[in-house]
Amino acid sequence: MTTLIIGPGAIGRLLACRLAAGGQSVRLLGRRPLPTIQTLTSPDGTTQRLELATTTEPRLACVDVDQVMLTTKAYAARAAFAAVADHLPAATPLVLWQNGLRVQRPLTDTWSGPVLCASTTEGAFIRADDSVVHAGQGQTVIGHLDGGLDGHPGEGHGPHTQPLRTDALQTQAHQTQALASSLATTLSAAGLATEAVDDIATRLWHKLAVNAAINPLVARYRLRNGELRGHPYRDMVDATVDEVAQILAALEIPAPAIDVPSSDVPSSDVNDGNRAWRALVWQVIERTAANRASMLQDIEAGRPTEHDAILGPLREAATRLGLPCPQLDAHWRFLNA
Numbered sequence: 001m002t003t004l005i006i007g008p009g010a011i012g013r014l015l016a017c018r019l020a021a022g023g024q025s026v027r028l029l030g031r032r033p034l035p036t037i038q039t040l041t042s043p044d045g046t047t048q049r050l051e052l053a054t055t056t057e058p059r060l061a062c063v064d065v066d067q068v069m070l071t072t073k074a075y076a077a078r079a080a081f082a083a084v085a086d087h088l089p090a091a092t093p094l095v096l097w098q099n100g101l102r103v104q105r106p107l108t109d110t111w112s113g114p115v116l117c118a119s120t121t122e123g124a125f126i127r128a129d130d131s132v133v134h135a136g137q138g139q140t141v142i143g144h145l146d147g148g149l150d151g152h153p154g155e156g157h158g159p160h161t162q163p164l165r166t167d168a169l170q171t172q173a174h175q176t177q178a179l180a181s182s183l184a185t186t187l188s189a190a191g192l193a194t195e196a197v198d199d200i201a202t203r204l205w206h207k208l209a210v211n212a213a214i215n216p217l218v219a220r221y222r223l224r225n226g227e228l229r230g231h232p233y234r235d236m237v238d239a240t241v242d243e244v245a246q247i248l249a250a251l252e253i254p255a256p257a258i259d260v261p262s263s264d265v266p267s268s269d270v271n272d273g274n275r276a277w278r279a280l281v282w283q284v285i286e287r288t289a290a291n292r293a294s295m296l297q298d299i300e301a302g303r304p305t306e307h308d309a310i311l312g313p314l315r316e317a318a319t320r321l322g323l324p325c326p327q328l329d330a331h332w333r334f335l336n337a
């Protein structure tokens with residue numbers, strides 16, 4: 001079983017190293033040449049040197065490939081996959097690891113093979129061209145975008161809601177869900193705890209909500225995540241979360257099932273729906289307090305940011321629903337400048 005990983009950023013390299021360390025055949029495709037020997041530093045500080053097949057040539061990358069993991073930034077995903085699509089067998093499974101909700105629906109609907117979406121909280125960063133650090137153990141969920149077709153959560157009533165599917169498409173969705181289970185087993189065995197879920201669209205909205213509340217603010221004010229706990233950022237986070245919560249409630253996206261200690265969300269003027277979203281966001285801020293979020297790293301490195309994939313679906317839904325979202329608009333203006 002050979003896995004092609006497209007996009008050798010931190011998550012792509014983490015996947016490549018973990019799978020290779022578990023004895024899997026892995027190929028890494030990037031836009032520029034990468035050293036074939038990569039060092040993986042684990043959360044406990046131990047290091048492993050691993051030999052990976054790396055290439056910049058899409059056609060060569062696809063020879064005898066059994067599955068593809070697309071780990072590029074959201075804005076680069078469609079072009080990166082288009083570069084390999086013609087060289088892959090039509091039934092090749094594709095797994096999308098992007099933040100936000102821009103690429104999942106178009107690629108699910110257009111790729112001929114099964115498509116899964118993944119969302120991860122694994123912490124990883126690139127230390128050097130030949131070195132990736134697995135900074136914190138997280139949790140990955142994986143599933144088919146229409147995994148809830150038979151009455152389970154599925155994609156909800158978001159902007160990507162699809163008409164009812166035919167039986168053939170339902171069968172395909174179920175087969176893809178079975179693939180999710182086997183992939184979850186493989187990834188978990190490789191040291192990346194993974195669960196197959198039937199509500200991946202909801203999980204992607206949850207991650208998008210967290211990213212919308214944290215990333216633009218830390219990028220704008222150049223903060224580590226934990227610094228959002230201080231004045232005046234705390235109120236800005238809550239104001240953003242409340243806007244996001246309102247939009248997602250109108251889209252009928254289920255709020256996170258999370259215990260909300262009242263001390264964490266003290267204000268009595270917060271309604272119950274917003275409390276769950278605030279609790280989720282503050283939980284992530286606590287757990288990632290020392291992190292420099294991906295959007296901050298992008299801004300500091302002069303790279304494009306994922307603001308369209310994260311804020312775009314929310315602002316478009318707000319416009320359709322006639323909901324004001326001044327905080328999201330301000331984040332958008334800053335990131336679009």
Ligand code: KPL
Pocket residue numbers: 210211214215225284288291292293294295
């Ligand atoms: O996903 C993240 C990111 O950096 O993009 C968060 C959750 C904000 C952690 O830093």
